[in-house]
Amino acid sequence: MNETIKTILNHRSIRQFEDKPLTDEQIKSIVQSAQSASTSSFIQAYSIIGIKDKEKKKKLAELAGNQEYVEKNGHFFVFCADLYRHSLIGEQEQKDVLPSLESTEKFMVSLIDAALAAQNAAMAAESMGLGICYIGGIRNHLEEVKTLLKTPERVIPLFGLAVGWPAKITEQKPRLPFQHIYHEDEYQQDSEIYLSQLKEYDELISSYYEHRTSGKRKDRWTEQMAKMLERKNRMYMKEFIQNNKLDLR
Numbered sequence: 001m002n003e004t005i006k007t008i009l010n011h012r013s014i015r016q017f018e019d020k021p022l023t024d025e026q027i028k029s030i031v032q033s034a035q036s037a038s039t040s041s042f043i044q045a046y047s048i049i050g051i052k053d054k055e056k057k058k059k060l061a062e063l064a065g066n067q068e069y070v071e072k073n074g075h076f077f078v079f080c081a082d083l084y085r086h087s088l089i090g091e092q093e094q095k096d097v098l099p100s101l102e103s104t105e106k107f108m109v110s111l112i113d114a115a116l117a118a119q120n121a122a123m124a125a126e127s128m129g130l131g132i133c134y135i136g137g138i139r140n141h142l143e144e145v146k147t148l149l150k151t152p153e154r155v156i157p158l159f160g161l162a163v164g165w166p167a168k169i170t171e172q173k174p175r176l177p178f179q180h181i182y183h184e185d186e187y188q189q190d191s192e193i194y195l196s197q198l199k200e201y202d203e204l205i206s207s208y209y210e211h212r213t214s215g216k217r218k219d220r221w222t223e224q225m226a227k228m229l230e231r232k233n234r235m236y237m238k239e240f241i242q243n244n245k246l247d248l249r
């Protein structure tokens with residue numbers, strides 16, 4: 001197994017970091033790695049906002065549901081879907097780009113681009129021995145995040161990425177069975193097979209939690225998912241996106 005795959009397979013989210021900032025050189029390598037990701041039609045429809053200001057980090061940690069590691073880390077990046085620069089390009093080139101820029105398709109492209117860039121950034125950081133944790137919690141209060149980061153129209157802050165020197169390394173979380181995720185030639189739709197694979201996974205996850213919490217937690221994955229999906233949260237998202245002139249048609 002090569003070193004890249006070893007790094008990828010060794011991933012686990014880190015939620016406690018040493019009080020040691022990343023160097024500017026490290027930040028640059030991480031951002032350049034993000035920028036090297038493939039991008040749909042060369043559109044580069046994302047931006048990355050690095051947060052150094054301590055007060056801003058503190059505020060973001062609060063907005064993300066009081067997640068301490070948003071404030072205490074080596075650096076905090078916010079990944080945004082971004083079609084703002086393309087609206088300026090339309091004006092500069094005197095082309096009517098808005099019907100396309102405001103389509104669901106282009107919004108999807110910007111989400112995919114941002115996610116690919118972020119995962120390259122995460123891998124670059126982990127390859128340097130740093131730990132990472134994605135922070136979707138910033139979407140709890142996007143209006144406030146937008147004001148704090150001064151993002152213009154057509155820019156949606158999607159998630160944060162806390163990066164730093166790990167202070168506590170947790171156990172890895174086992175993933176779904178290979179056969180459950182990987183289909184060959186066509187989608188395997190047999191629900192009996194699907195459910196039996198999930199049962200097998202439930203047992204694995206249940207014993208994982210039992211071991212990790214010394215018996216305090218034993219939840220099955222399907223149980224966890226059903227509970228999480230039963231809750232309606234961030235239901236304001238469509239309105240927020242459309243108010244920011246994306247996904248309108």
Ligand SMILES: Cc1cc2nc3c(=O)[nH]c(=O)nc-3n(C[C@H](O)[C@H](O)[C@H](O)COP(=O)(O)O)c2cc1C
Nearest residue numbers: 011012013015067133134135136137138159172173
């Ligand atoms: C887009 C995204 C948003 C996430 N948001 C949070 C978050 O707000 N807080 C947190 O502690 N973990 C967050 N995570 C981390 C996931 O909980 C974690 O990746 C998942 O439980 C699997 O665990 P692992 O990364 O340790 O393998 C997020 C992950 C992703 C991809």
